[in-house]
Amino acid sequence: MMKGRDPSNRTDTRTPTSCFCSNLRRATRAVTRVYEEEFRSVGFTGSTQYHVLSAVNRKGSIRQRDLGQTLDVDETTIARTLQPLFQKGWLTHAEGDDRREKWIAATEAGKKQIAQARPAWERAQTRIRKVLPAKVWESLMESLPKVAQASEGA
Numbered sequence: 001m002m003k004g005r006d007p008s009n010r011t012d013t014r015t016p017t018s019c020f021c022s023n024l025r026r027a028t029r030a031v032t033r034v035y036e037e038e039f040r041s042v043g044f045t046g047s048t049q050y051h052v053l054s055a056v057n058r059k060g061s062i063r064q065r066d067l068g069q070t071l072d073v074d075e076t077t078i079a080r081t082l083q084p085l086f087q088k089g090w091l092t093h094a095e096g097d098d099r100r101e102k103w104i105a106a107t108e109a110g111k112k113q114i115a116q117a118r119p120a121w122e123r124a125q126t127r128i129r130k131v132l133p134a135k136v137w138e139s140l141m142e143s144l145p146k147v148a149q150a151s152e153g154a
């Protein structure tokens with residue numbers, strides 16, 4: 001979905017599918033593009049950076065392993081995702097009691113980055129809300145966390 005385009009005016013040539021995973025991934029890619037367009041204007045290279053930085057900030061301080069579990073991301077992926085945030089000075093880390101344990105926290109620069117990025121997040125939210133009927137938005141906001149939780153037991 002490109003900024004400024006009305007998706008309802010576009011002829012969709014993609015083949016419909018009955019695969020839940022395929023439909024969910026397609027929707028996720030489309031929505032992610034909207035958020036990433038907005039986040040680029042404030043220095044994020046992807047929407048994940050905003051979500052990770054915000055999650056760390058909400059917790060105050062969190063073990064890297066726990067952050068991965070909170071975001072439902074494996075340890076290798078979370079380590080790779082954190083690296084640019086450390087390099088930009090938005091996060092800091094300290095060793096825990098066990099040398100393998102890393103505690104992550106947002107720096108003052110990271111907290112400023114979150115505040116600066118908040119309007120970009122709000123613009124992305126608004127763009128998606130504008131193209132979805134209110135009932136669909138509400139249903140998705142209620143259902144998607146349930147889908148994620150239920151899928152863990154599938």
